[in-house]
Amino acid sequence: MTIIYALDIIGTFAFAISGALVASKKEFDLFGVIIIAFVTAVGGGMLRDVLINAHPINWIGDLNYIWTILAAVVFTFLFKSKIAPLSKTMFLFDTIGIAVFTLLGIQKGLAFELHPFVALVMGMVSAVMGGVVRDVLTNEVPLIFKKEIYASACLMGGIVYLVTNHFGLSEWLQFFATVLTVIIIRLLAVRFHLQLPKIKDDIFGKTT
């Protein structure tokens, strides 16, 4: 479906901008900004492809990823002061990005005949590991580990995909159900400040 490819590129663009913004806040030079934009945008898919032995890996097999990322860096360079007020637009793009990356990751996993549960993990790896690598390279504790429902939204979307796929719904329904699930859960989580529980205390014991 070409609309998925278009959304893949939009997600890549959005992720690259988010990486470029983080790197420029850290006063990285132009090269550092490009690297961080790059790993944020394609890091998840790259890790997925290395783990499932899918060569050529994403950005080696399709140069459009690189062009999209370079365009995103130029865009950030030109319009940085305009992007900050657009944080809601960025948030929407980022959310579309993780939704589409989750879908594509699971589809690729199933195409490689992985167990559905492993394919589900690959969907989440595709969606969230780019951000984790970005945070490791900028010497931050990965945001994802503490953030409102984020990977969990991908998880739920992935489960919806597996179910709709299992029951043989049309490709379009699978696509919409998956992407909408991720987006709706993410929006609700941010709107209502939902968080996953932490292991501060255990069920029988006291706070440590």
Next chain:
Amino acid sequence: MTIIYALDIIGTFAFAISGALVASKKEFDLFGVIIIAFVTAVGGGMLRDVLINAHPINWIGDLNYIWTILAAVVFTFLFKSKIAPLSKTMFLFDTIGIAVFTLLGIQKGLAFELHPFVALVMGMVSAVMGGVVRDVLTNEVPLIFKKEIYASACLMGGIVYLVTNHFGLSEWLQFFATVLTVIIIRLLAVRFHLQLPKIKDDIFGKTT
């Protein structure tokens, strides 16, 4: 040998708990805890398999790793306040873990016809890199680089394996000699606070 598989699962369980404890100390949410438990437990073997091109890699080829890790996270969630006083038990499990992971890593390396010295490195990678990835993701300087004899215990155990294997001892003898070497060296090191030297000063020069 099914006892090795059982010990592999025990080691995975112990490593996953140690990862979950570190992550919960950092106030990661449930998803973050699972990720850290996961990379601690299978990160070493995963890196080994990617480096030697052994696909499907460990946790993709055998779902029992994932189930074991999820069970360890649930276990940690339920009994966190009970585990802390069990640090000696945890230490023992961890030590069994590195011993078995060293053995399995070397065996796999030799099965892939690597040079024995490279196989030895793969044994150490299997045993210690999960903890390194855990520390990187939680933004700590990897403990292993400063700790009492730890990787060195794996190194010695690995050498024992190569020697007993070279001289054609029975599989059981190879297994016991390797695992016991790692465990004994690790126990002695902790008991007597043994440490590797640091390069503070050189042999001819003065302290810098």
Next chain:
Amino acid sequence: MTIIYALDIIGTFAFAISGALVASKKEFDLFGVIIIAFVTAVGGGMLRDVLINAHPINWIGDLNYIWTILAAVVFTFLFKSKIAPLSKTMFLFDTIGIAVFTLLGIQKGLAFELHPFVALVMGMVSAVMGGVVRDVLTNEVPLIFKKEIYASACLMGGIVYLVTNHFGLSEWLQFFATVLTVIIIRLLAVRFHLQLPKIKDDIFGKTT
């Protein structure tokens, strides 16, 4: 060309020493020093080989890398107080290292029939990612992201290689033009404190 192999080994030696020095400053023990020297020296080529599926990867296929790195650690251990005053020599070795690693990375990429632009990226990955992994493992923000022209020197050298290769110049001319470009740009950058621009403000907006 055996001179390239010799320079590869010299570059490996220089990178390993730079890693060992960083690790010993952090008070890592001997094992930690070896690991950091190792990833600094072969990390870039290792990542390149995993990404382009070139097995056996660099240090698995040629044990000379490991021996060179161990020799460099012993050398650092013996002569640490003598090396510090040699920072200019070390800088020269390091610069030769990135020049040769860039060349070898692109050549390998082209040999694997990658798009020239992807091969160029592989040249840079080979040259700089070892240092990035070193900085991540020692819990520092990677130097490269803020440093004077460094990766950019590799980029320019890589472009010179692609152009001279495209026009069918002799191997020796390709080699000299590439390596000299990297070295000269790097020397000029350090001499005149050249830096890449940062995205502090955008072209139309104000400083944020």
